[in-house]
Amino acid sequence: MDFYRRGADLVLKQEDFDLDQTLDCGQAFRWERRADGAYTGFARDLALVIRRERDYFVLENTDEDTFLSVWVRYFDLATDYAALKNRYADDETLSAACRFSPGMRLLRQDGWEALCSFILSQNNNIPRIKGIIARMCALFSGFPTPAQLAQAGEAGLAPLRAGFRARYLADAAQKLVDGVVRLDSLETMSLADARAQLMQIIGVGTKVADCALLYGQYRTEVVPMDVWMKRVMARFYPDGLPACTAATQGIAQQYLFHYIRRNPALCAL
DNA sequence: TTCCAGGCGTATC
DNA sequence: GATACGCATGGA
Numbered sequence: 001m002d003f004y005r006r007g008a009d010l011v012l013k014q015e016d017f018d019l020d021q022t023l024d025c026g027q028a029f030r031w032e033r034r035a036d037g038a039y040t041g042f043a044r045d046l047a048l049v050i051r052r053e054r055d056y057f058v059l060e061n062t063d064e065d066t067f068l069s070v071w072v073r074y075f076d077l078a079t080d081y082a083a084l085k086n087r088y089a090d091d092e093t094l095s096a097a098c099r100f101s102p103g104m105r106l107l108r109q110d111g112w113e114a115l116c117s118f119i120l121s122q123n124n125n126i127p128r129i130k131g132i133i134a135r136m137c138a139l140f141s142g143f144p145t146p147a148q149l150a151q152a153g154e155a156g157l158a159p160l161r162a163g164f165r166a167r168y169l170a171d172a173a174q175k176l177v178d179g180v181v182r183l184d185s186l187e188t189m190s191l192a193d194a195r196a197q198l199m200q201i202i203g204v205g206t207k208v209a210d211c212a213l214l215y216g217q218y219r220t221e222v223v224p225m226d227v228w229m230k231r232v233m234a235r236f237y238p239d240g241l242p243a244c245t246a247a248t249q250g251i252a253q254q255y256l257f258h259y260i261r262r263n264p265a266l267c268a269l
Numbered sequence: 270t271t272c273c274a275g276g277c278g279t280a281t282c
Numbered sequence: 283g284a285t286a287c288g289c290a291t292g293g294a
Contacts, residue, residue, distance in 0.1 A: 026275065122276040128292065129275085163290025168277085205277050226275035257275075 001077050003067060010062040016081035018103025019052060025258040027215055028107050029117050029130045030137070043074040044110050045142055076105050076218075084251060090244040093236045094252055097259035104258060106251050107215065111183040112176070113143055114216025115198070118208045119168050135160045149173035168203025175201055187217045194219070220250040231267040232256050 002013040023031040023039050031041035038051035048071070049060040059071060072078060085102065088094040109117075116136075121129050139159055140148050149157070150173040157166040175181040181201060186194045194217070198209040207226055213219040223229065223241065233240075245252040260267055 118275075121274095123274060123289075124276090124291085125274040125293080131292090161291060163292095164277090164288095165290080203277065207276060211275075224275070228275065261275085 001072070003064070005064060006058075008061050010059040010064065010067050012057040012059060012067075013055065014057060014077060016085070016103055017057070017075070017077075017105060018101070019050065019057075021101040021104040021258070022075070022107065025101065025104055025254065026126055026261065027254060028109060029126070029133050030113075030143070042143070043070055044113075046070055073108050076108055079105075081105060084248060087244045087246070088252055088255070091242040093232075094242065094245070094255065097255040100259045100262070101255060104255060106218070106220065106254055108218050109215050110143075111186065111212070111216035112146060115172060115183070115204075115208075115212040116143075116149075116169060118211035118215070119172060119201075119203055120162060120165050121211070122165065122203070122208060124165070132160050132162045132165075144173075146173045146176035150177045165203065168201070171202040172204070183216075186213060187219070191219070191222065214250040214253075220248045223249045223253045226257075228257055228260050228267075229253060232260050235267045 004011055019037070019039050020033070023041065024033060028041070031039045033039055036051070038049055040047070040049050042048065046066070048062065051058050051060075059067060062071070085098045088098055117129065117133060120132050124132075136157075137143055140152075144152075149169060152170070154167045154170040157169060160166060162169065172181070176183065181197055186197065189197065191213075194213055195206065195209045198204050198212055199206070204212070207224050210222045210224040214222045214224060225233075241249050241252060
């Protein structure tokens, strides 16, 4: 990681980082790709335009303080992905997945946003998930707080066209407002306790809870088992993920998920 | 028209 | 604990 200020922008030299592979791989739903390849999106309420330029990235209108305090963490720039991929190279399938998207990184998203996003993901497809979240942000002039969603209630969320998931979203919001569910200690809690905490919410089962923990709390030991990962496990890992994934199985999962989504024939029997 | 989508709640065995 | 089914919505 090497960076410097250039006018109003911040220039970043960063290996193992590709915008398409990181921002359009099914982990975050609020980044939009412009025709020129730049991405516009948010970490919490902080907006960013980021683009690739030759051998570096440009973060528009970003100073060093904001970069260091927000974006280094959000893009997980302090983690050595070359070292991770080197370890994963012991496994043939994982090695192929890493070669397929060598610039993928695990985003450290806001916990509440990740929870909402993956509540909305169930029995749904990615373009529609993005659409629902876009309508939600439009309705509330930004990503809504739990209090805003709770006040809107299930009926107030009708414009989102989220279907049966509106009730789940409203329940999550209400339980956070009431303090029944707390997100602030999920990062350090035992995995069992963290899952149990989240699964008090109607519409949050093991898979959604695990996504909330991986993408919203950086619990990299968690592997969300969606239909695609179940296919990957059945086809390549009947005895479980290899030992080389160690405590970062969640990141390994993201390489595998993206690989199989873009190459579904690999799991055809 | 029918099927399917980063699942979950409920009923039933 | 395993399995079957409905669920809102919209694109293929």
